[in-house]
Amino acid sequence: MSEQNPVLSPSQLNTLARDLLESAFPLVWVEGELGNITRPGSGHLYFTLKDARAQVRCAMFRPKSQWLKFVPREGLKVLGRGRLTLYEARGDYQLVFDHLEEAGEGALRRAFEALKSRLEAEGLFDGARKRGLPAFVRRLAVITSPTGAAVRDVLSVLARRLPLLEVEVLPSLVQGETAAAQIADLLRRAGASGRYDAVLLARGGGSLEDLWAFNDERLVRAIAASPVPVVSAVGHETDFTLADFAADVRAPTPSVAAELLVPDRRDLQARLRALAARVQAVQRHRLRQAMQRADRAVLRLQAQSPQARLQLLRQRQQALGRRLDALWRERVQQRHARLRHADAVLRAHHPARRLAQLQARLQRLQARPQAAIARVLQRDALQLRALARSLEACSPLATVTRGYSIVTRGDDGRLVQSVDQVAAGEPLQARVRDGVISVTVQGVRRDRDDNAA
The missing domain is CATH 3.40.50.9100 (Dehydroquinase, class II)
Structure with a gap:
């Protein structure tokens, strides 16, 4: 073989392929469905990420896998960020993830980051425009x-x-x-x-x-x-x-x-106590300074003119006397006012006055039943006279007093209102104004109008 075509071992070839993949592909975001999840004792996480048509081997090494905010499970849709590399032992390429999250939250996270970047560019998050709390x-x-x-x-x-x-x-x-x-x-x-x-x-x-x-x-x-x-x-x-x-x-x-x-209110109370103590200290300091100035002024006066000091003391004595007199008169007036008030209270609650009030009230209360009884008797008398007039108007005796009589049958006392109710020889009683007359029926005669009917 020539130097232009060197002979490579499988490990050298895989190393070259890994370097090529890692240099050619930057960090990528991949979304898919989890499958074939394994987590050995080393703490690494191995799985496949797949969709409807393909799958890729993936790994997430410790400690990244220990900080996952969810539990990986079969079929869960996730979104991850990783780099493409080659696993030299098998000659397979795989994705090594450094971030993994559930897919739904990932979409929100991307929208969050995009909106954050845009608003931050407008200066809405600038610390210079923020105000401190009151x-x-x-x-x-x-x-x-x-x-x-x-x-x-x-x-x-x-x-x-x-x-x-x-x-x-x-x-x-x-x-x-x-x-x-x-x-x-x-x-x-x-x-x-x-x-x-x-x-x-x-x-x-x-x-x-x-x-x-x-x-x-x-x-x-x-x-x-x-x-x-x-x-x-x-x-x-x-x-x-x-x-x-x-x-x-x-x-x-x-x-x-x-x-x-x-x-905290306890901190405020402690601060107020400290401020109060500071104010008192300043007041005492200023009072001491004023007293020192007064003492120096008195010494100067004494050195200049004893007669002036005597006159000053006399004026001070007179002023104190007038003040004492005014205070005494005010105190006496207060005591007189209290005595007048107490006297008025005692007069208002004196037993004799109270007894007179109770007697007047008793007389008023005694007059009330008598007046009420008189009104009731007068009202009952009026009602009785009205009832008597009504009864007299309805009484058959009123008719008798005008010359009429009331005829009843002698045997049963039934009122006779028609000639059909009596017969010849039957005894009757006639009620007149001043008594009762017993009569016997001699005969019965009808009125002409009745015969005509």
Whole structure:
């Protein structure tokens, strides 16, 4: 063989092929379905990645395989980043992965990275535009789910650290298609109201898909445009959203965000005590200085004129006397006022006056039953007379008094209203105004109208 065509061994050939593959193919992203998964004691992960028409051997070496966020299983669709190389022992090419994730989350991750790069290029995540939190937040708006664990953690920490803080929970969805628009609208309204010193966005942990509302471009722009500082506390410490990058402050958890927003009341109390002690020390120092200046002034006066000092003391004595006199008169007036008040109270509660009041009340109460009885008797008399008139109008005796009589049968006392009810020789009784007349029927005669009928 010539030098232009050297003879190569299989290992040399595989080495050349490996070098060619690794130099010609950069890192690639591959999506497919897992199969033939093995994990030997070495900790490496071996599998195949396949689609409907082909498959490729793959490997993921330790320790990369130990940091996977999911458990590889047959048929799972994944997305991975790796390099193409040659396994020289078998002469097979394979993909060696340094990153592997579930395919659905991978698509979201790529969208996340693309949007992050674009917004970062616009300067929305620039640290120079972010503002610090107020030293003392007086009123805080918390945009979160009203039923989640995050709001309970935040309110508990705030109540423990600074009970005087005014907290208003603005309820919102934190997951789903409409969550981002609702959060952005609440954020804009909170900023426009001018009520709040800061706004907290809070949500518990979850997957990338669960937290996707906080990666919405509209929400990110609303955070960047907020006129008040925004604190983002979304997910766990390892979770990052675009809202975290746009917010003025990013907290790893909602509880930590509450601690960042307000100081501990015990720290404030200690600070107030220190300030009070400092003020007292300054006051004592200044008082000592004033007393020293006064002493020096007194010494100068004494050295200059004893008569002036005597006059000064006399004026001071007179001023103190006038002050003492005014205080004494004020104290006497107060005592007189208290005595007058006590006298008025005693007069109002004197037993004689109380007894007179009770006697007057007893007389009023005694007059009430008599008047009531008189009114009842008068009312009953009127009713009785009305009933008597009604009874008299309905009584047959009223007819008798006008000259008529009431005829009844003698045997059974039945009222006689027709000649058909009696016969000749039958005894009857006639009731007149002043008594009863017993009569015997001599005969019966009908009226002409009845005969005609």
